[in-house]
Amino acid sequence: MARRRVGYHTEVDESVQTPVAPAADPAPRSGIGAVFARYRRAWLIAAGALVFVLLGSGAVFAGTQTGAAEPAAASVVASPAAAPSPTPTIDPARPVPAEGTTASRLRTCSVAGLAADTRLADFQAHVVNASTGEVLFDRGGSTASRTASVMKVLTSAAALNVLGSDYRATTRVVKGAEPGQVVLVGGGDLTLSRLPTGQEPFYTGAAHLDDLATQTMVAWAADPSNPPITSLVLDASYFSGPDWDEGWARTELGLGSMPEITALMVDGDRNDPTRSTSARSEDPIARAGQAFADALGGGLSISSATAPAGTAQLGAVQSAPVSTLIQQSLIVSDNTIAEMLARLVAIEHGAGNSFSALQQGIVGGLAAYGIDTTGMIIKDGSGLSPHNAVSPAYLTALFIKVNAREGNLGVLFDGLPIAGGPGGSLSYNDRFAGANAAADGAVFAKTGWIDTGYTLAGVIRAADGTPLTFAIYAISNVAIGNVSSSAKIAIDTLATGFFHCGDNLSNN
Template sequence: MSDQQPTSPADPQPTSPSDPQATAQSAPGRLRGAVAAVRRSAARRPVPWIAGGLAGVLVLGSGGAVAVAAATMPTRPAAAPATSTAAPTSSSTTPSAPSAPTATPTADARAVPDDPAGPSALRTCTIDAAASAAGLGAFEGFVMDAESGETLFSRNGEQAAQTGSVMKTLTSATALAVLGGDHRIPTTVTRESGGAIALVGHGDATLSAGNGTVYPGAPTLAQLAQQVKAQLGDAPVTTIVADASYWNGADAWDPTWPESERTIGYQPRVTALMVDGDRADPAAATSPRSTDPVGRAGAAFRTALANAGVIGAANAQVVQRATTSTDTIASVSSQPVSTLIGQMIPNSDNTLAEMLARVSSRESGAGGSAASLTGVYQQALAGYGLDPAGIVIKDGSGESAANAVSPAFVAHLMVQVAAGAKGLGTLSQSLPVAGVSGTLSSRFTGANAVARGKVHAKTGWIDSANTLGGYIDAADGTRLTFAFYAIGSSRAAALPALDAVTAAAYRCGGSLTSS
């Protein structure tokens, strides 16, 4: 399905984080700097404080000054670093309390000992109210600090579930790892004996008949036909072979996909040869698709050959089979994978997602089948320093409710995406932006408008779930990565609730804490 943008209701305001208070009789500037240094240290390397508070004495200058800061909080485990290959856990432990650190007038705040067991003393802001909204249904959510790798919020965050079109972020990352951003998908024509030529598909769904396209810059059948004419001259064509054998043509439709996805026009049958994404209206993103994309492509190529003046083409027979020839007489290529991702992600194009998934499988040696995708994705995503054990990939678009990826895994992937690691800047730059672009252009309204321009995320929508996953440049300057799944609620209720909990996370920033 495509992703829509309804209006969001007001979002409850989260509790503001509290700041330690300090008093000073002299040298106030130096005192404020020392307190700020301690706070930065606590935020960077959380340490558990003794219950009831900690008093610190800072002596500044010859006159002296005294400042007392107190804070209390529970202890919990720290999350794995962003590059960890294991997902963080949410179980609690109770470490023994360390001795109170002693500050001196020249002490470097960074010298405070690390203790991985405790959260920052300044983390007092919650999104619990927004995360409990009825519109979120069976809610799963995960938020982490992209820089420190610390888990800031998790509610069923490590439970694998259906992703909707958030899956397209995994598909993009897999394609970039397997194919590379510069890879182009070819379509070729080979010459057989007896006046037969073959149109051979390799998974480029953007190949266009030239009557409009939703993929600007796509290669055309006319370009192929002109090359064929130049090669054949006055030799006639009697047979046009439509070859979609790059992967098994019987593996074209997932049984968990509603047939309405094809008839309404969100998804074609996934074949290695098609024209204009098999759309009835090639210039419309959402347009009914056929039951025979390969035959439709063959017929369109016959028209292009006739228009190019190829003798006999107008009356040539179109047959579907694998070609018997390697004598290539014409070839065109798609735009680079990086461009295809830029066309797929903002508008949530299912067709390109399925093609990139299958081409990644085929080029990796896995054959191009849907059944191969879990293994292909796991291997590719592990290359980003992630632990993909347990993910289940049924398709590239996220249409299947049988897909299973946890919000925690998506959030960890988004750390790499936000950083532009290993070519993932292509995906980062393509993500819709709240209130600005793509499938988020009309979302985040009302009280949630505070996060407009600050949330970069992929939307997801299938009948049983609405999802959102990406990164947030929060109000306090912290970069958060997140994924939120609203499972089982209506779309009308889920979208504003997802916007509200995301905006709440934006307000909390690095002060976010799970209850």
């Protein structure tokens, strides 16, 4: 393969296959002519370059003469006009994110082993960093399921929004339609006590029936034209029936966990007004009526009817404010107050005054918090019904607001039981015991229990300082049946795992 010189570069001539000897020069030359003849090609190239330089210089010189009045150019060589940039074409089949996504940090603290505990039955859980809103752990978090007594959190939140923290339920006495007749009008205060004033019932700060009786007799005696009081009418029409939800086991009445829900009753209809758990009667209205008749001196005929419109009021007493009622309901999981609040919320919201109004009333009452309630089912205010359905993710979102004490929600936070606390449903000796005591004082949560499930939801102040909101459901399906009480231990152990992991909690 031959090589030849072209200008200043060596070029390979691919067309030359066989070297050929050059023809002999017939006569040698001398002088410049000889040099030119010998290097003829190089001279021609050099001459061409010289002509180009001279022509270029002339062009620049001419420019300086004809363009003297113009601004000096920024560059000797003019830049060509920029062509417009083509508009990018976006494939409609390929969505373009509005902004770049940020990768989540790699978290390494796993609770997978704890979550696999079979005592958790059909397990669901959701955990969120309350400061950032990032979901750290999710097992069926978006599926609405039975809540047990965690439902009281929703009832309380709705009450704080619809009723306000200062709302009080009022029980009144008015004149009846007949001479010598008074009407006791229930206003939905299920905490009203038949114990004498000065003797504290289970519901601390409750109104007393004897106070109402005293007001009634003083007002009655102030009108000399009034005959003696001879009859008492009981008006419980503020709530409508049925008085017992179809999903509740009737045994709860005798066990002392739930009364019939009526607008007129005393001491949550307990046999013993001083105890949290005490058997309830079959007729709470009659019990309240008899107690009031006795406080008026006894010997009265008692009947039930609606109070006549526009008659004079003889007396009134009020319950403790909603802020107090919520804390009393949450700390020991009192069903009676929860049902009282739920019904008052439905009435104030304009949904109605029966169990069937609770869906619209409570869900409507929660709307102000701006959290999606799709799929939520509300059958009662206490959570005793197995037909309630709320997702764990809804609870973690609500607890972010509770933890931040938005609006009146600080009242709700202050009523939550505390692991290892001085009282409440997380202070019992079967909760956060043994190694789980590491989370004592750091778990603020509402407990829940029905035959078919155990639940726990609230706020954890994690060991690394991260505030976590969480919800854990250990519920049964048809095949499993009732859930063992040992589920509480498994739930506490998992919550303690969340406490130890904090923001390093892994979803794997």
